[in-house]
Amino acid sequence: MKAETKNILPVYRRSSFMKPAFLYNRSLRRGAFILLFVVLSVFAGSLLTPHDILGMDPVNRLSAPNGSHWFGTDNVGRDVFSRVMYGVRLSLIIGFFVTAISAALGLAVGLIVTYSKALDHILMRICDGLFAIPSILLAIALMAALGQKPINVIIALILVFFPSIARVVRSQAMMIKEKVFIESLRAQGANAFRIIFLHIAPNVMSPLIVQVTHVFAASILIEASLSFLGAGIPEPLPSLGNLMYDGKLAIYNAWWMTVFPGVFIVLIVLGLNLFGDGLRDYLDPKSKKLNGLEKAK
Amino acid sequence: MGNYILKRLLSLIPVLAIVMFVVFIIIHITPGDPATIVLGEGASPEQIKDLRIKMGLDAPIYLQFVSWAGNLFQGDFGDSYFLGKPVLNAFLENLGPTVSLAILAQIIGVVLAIVFGIIAAKNKGKFKDETIIGVSLLGISIPSFLLGSLLILIFAVKIQLFPVSGYQPLSSGIWGHLKYLILPAITLGMIQAAIITRMTRSSLIDTLSENFIKTAKAKGLKQNSIILKHALRVSFLPVLTVIGESFGGLVTGAAVTEALFNIPGLGQLIISAVSRRDYAVIQGSILLITITYVLLNLLVDLLYAVIDPRVRNSYRS
Numbered sequence: 001m002k003a004e005t006k007n008i009l010p011v012y013r014r015s016s017f018m019k020p021a022f023l024y025n026r027s028l029r030r031g032a033f034i035l036l037f038v039v040l041s042v043f044a045g046s047l048l049t050p051h052d053i054l055g056m057d058p059v060n061r062l063s064a065p066n067g068s069h070w071f072g073t074d075n076v077g078r079d080v081f082s083r084v085m086y087g088v089r090l091s092l093i094i095g096f097f098v099t100a101i102s103a104a105l106g107l108a109v110g111l112i113v114t115y116s117k118a119l120d121h122i123l124m125r126i127c128d129g130l131f132a133i134p135s136i137l138l139a140i141a142l143m144a145a146l147g148q149k150p151i152n153v154i155i156a157l158i159l160v161f162f163p164s165i166a167r168v169v170r171s172q173a174m175m176i177k178e179k180v181f182i183e184s185l186r187a188q189g190a191n192a193f194r195i196i197f198l199h200i201a202p203n204v205m206s207p208l209i210v211q212v213t214h215v216f217a218a219s220i221l222i223e224a225s226l227s228f229l230g231a232g233i234p235e236p237l238p239s240l241g242n243l244m245y246d247g248k249l250a251i252y253n254a255w256w257m258t259v260f261p262g263v264f265i266v267l268i269v270l271g272l273n274l275f276g277d278g279l280r281d282y283l284d285p286k287s288k289k290l291n292g293l294e295k296a297k
Numbered sequence: 298m299g300n301y302i303l304k305r306l307l308s309l310i311p312v313l314a315i316v317m318f319v320v321f322i323i324i325h326i327t328p329g330d331p332a333t334i335v336l337g338e339g340a341s342p343e344q345i346k347d348l349r350i351k352m353g354l355d356a357p358i359y360l361q362f363v364s365w366a367g368n369l370f371q372g373d374f375g376d377s378y379f380l381g382k383p384v385l386n387a388f389l390e391n392l393g394p395t396v397s398l399a400i401l402a403q404i405i406g407v408v409l410a411i412v413f414g415i416i417a418a419k420n421k422g423k424f425k426d427e428t429i430i431g432v433s434l435l436g437i438s439i440p441s442f443l444l445g446s447l448l449i450l451i452f453a454v455k456i457q458l459f460p461v462s463g464y465q466p467l468s469s470g471i472w473g474h475l476k477y478l479i480l481p482a483i484t485l486g487m488i489q490a491a492i493i494t495r496m497t498r499s500s501l502i503d504t505l506s507e508n509f510i511k512t513a514k515a516k517g518l519k520q521n522s523i524i525l526k527h528a529l530r531v532s533f534l535p536v537l538t539v540i541g542e543s544f545g546g547l548v549t550g551a552a553v554t555e556a557l558f559n560i561p562g563l564g565q566l567i568i569s570a571v572s573r574r575d576y577a578v579i580q581g582s583i584l585l586i587t588i589t590y591v592l593l594n595l596l597v598d599l600l601y602a603v604i605d606p607r608v609r610n611s612y613r614s
Contacts, residue, residue, distance in 0.1 A: 125311050130319060134587070136550055136553065137567060140571055141324070141583060144323075145326045225440060229552075247446065248442075248446060252454055258450070262440075262447070269439075273434055
């Protein structure tokens with residue numbers, strides 16, 4: 001009679017054959033889903049907008065959500081729905097440019113300082129100084145200095161955020177620089193430029209990308225706060241923060257002026273945070289993921 | 298240990314110098330001449346020129362910086378022409394409400410965070426945990442003015458439990474003082490709680506997987522006892538760091554919440570100064586706030602060294 005042998009070795013199987021590995025991460029999926037939802041709804045919303053974002057209609061002011069004004073009207077009769085859609089687009093565009101440019105700037109600064117002690121001292125001191133000033137205050141001060149135009153919001157936020165990216169890049173680059181393979185590259189005769197851009201740069205991408213998603217989320221929040229304080233996007237251009245400011249003034253009578261822009265801000269930032277968390281878990285080499293392989297129970 | 302403190306204090310100097318520089322540059326590239334703003338459009342050029350000399354604006358830029366910096370070291374942050382008093386005084390007057398708000402908010406945040414962090418870690422993976430993670434994520438995604446607006450809508454407009462906005466100083470009685478601060482403190486406190494809960498939860502989860510916890514379980518200690526008496530103390534270190542760092546952000550970031558609830562704190566001071574081009578106040582307050590922030594971070598680091606013997610001993614050579 002054959003003795004029954006228990007299979008004591010764990011059996012690994014790939015749970016879904018052709019699925020890209022990053023879709024396994026729940027946070028990533030949900031974050032991406034929320035973001036996609038926001039982008040698509042804004043796309044759709046802008047196509048369906050029957051009303052002018054600046055068109056005032058005092059007769060219908062402060063009316064609750066109804067058939068022709070899906071999100072109601074504000075205190076001068078403007079259609080809140082179209083304004084919210086525009087505001088979301090504006091915030092996303094500003095967030096995108098701020099993030100992209102400060103990422104590029106931060107990456108450049110972070111990489112360059114690994115190779116020059118002098119530049120390291122100067123540039124990192126500047127970054128430390130900028131970093132020490134609390135973001136909102138620095139943004140307010142910069143907006144006061146540059147003048148209230150949308151382009152200046154982008155410039156101000158870039159100055160606020162690039163130091164944090166530069167720091168992350170620098171600390172990762174410093175670590176990589178000490179590794180043996182860099183030394184061997186130098187022995188083979190590679191010049192500094194080549195080493196920095198072809199070898200160190202790809203290895204700083206992981207923490208950089210995670211930091212970049214945080215910066216995107218933060219830039220949306222800070223832009224909204226700036227506009228809420230009246231120091232950001234100038235009236236009457238609708239930004240999510242401006243809309244909340246208008247909503248605050250009419251909060252007794254018109255909850256829709258506050259709730260709808262607010263919901264969109266939360267969705268965007270939530271989506272970005274989820275995506276960032278998921279990305280961090282996915283890219284973290286220390287986590288116990290099995291890269292798509294799951295133990296058969 | 299004293300050596301460590303000294304070295305840290307010294308490293309602050311270049312940072313503060315850069316901050317002074319940055320603040321000065323920012324303010325001075327701002328368009329708009331303060332003298333013209335004060336006197337109004339109808340003023341004659343001589344009047345403007347006289348006022349400029351009186352305000353010290355005629356001197357070359359680097360001399361203005363040097364004299365400003367020099368005054369700084371003597372504790373003179375300049376006088377606000379608009380407010381008619383020294384900047385330092387204006388700052389100290391507006392400091393009270395902001396600090397009250399920040400302390401109240403942080404207490405609420407820490408208490409909520411510890412409670413929910415423990416619940417989340419105990420029920421890791423289950424529904425309670427998932428809910429807490431979800432709500433924390435929501436908490437860090439919501440801007441403070443939105444949460445504040447919603448709380449105002451619910452608690453001050455619909456159910457008229459608390460006042461919508463305004464402030465009463467401590468001297469007018471503790472209950473009145475608290476009444477006006479509760480809604481803003483809950484607003485900020487909930488956001489703080491979200492930040493701290495995430496750290497508490499993850500730190501506690503890491504600690505609970507350590508060997509000494511297994512020993513405690515093997516000895517037969519009840520789970521609550523293990524968590525409260527052993528695991529919590531160990532996992533508290535990173536939580537403390539987060540508490541310290543977020544407190545600095547709280548004091549400074551309360552600006553927006555103060556604007557919403559109409560609290561005469563530092564945030565309002567700076568915002569009104571910016572719209573009036575009150576150079577002295579802007580420079581002085583940003584500088585003072587940054588100094589406070591930097592010193593707070595230093596304090597947290599030192600506290601870390603006091604609490605964790607490992608950090609203390611690594612500086613013992």
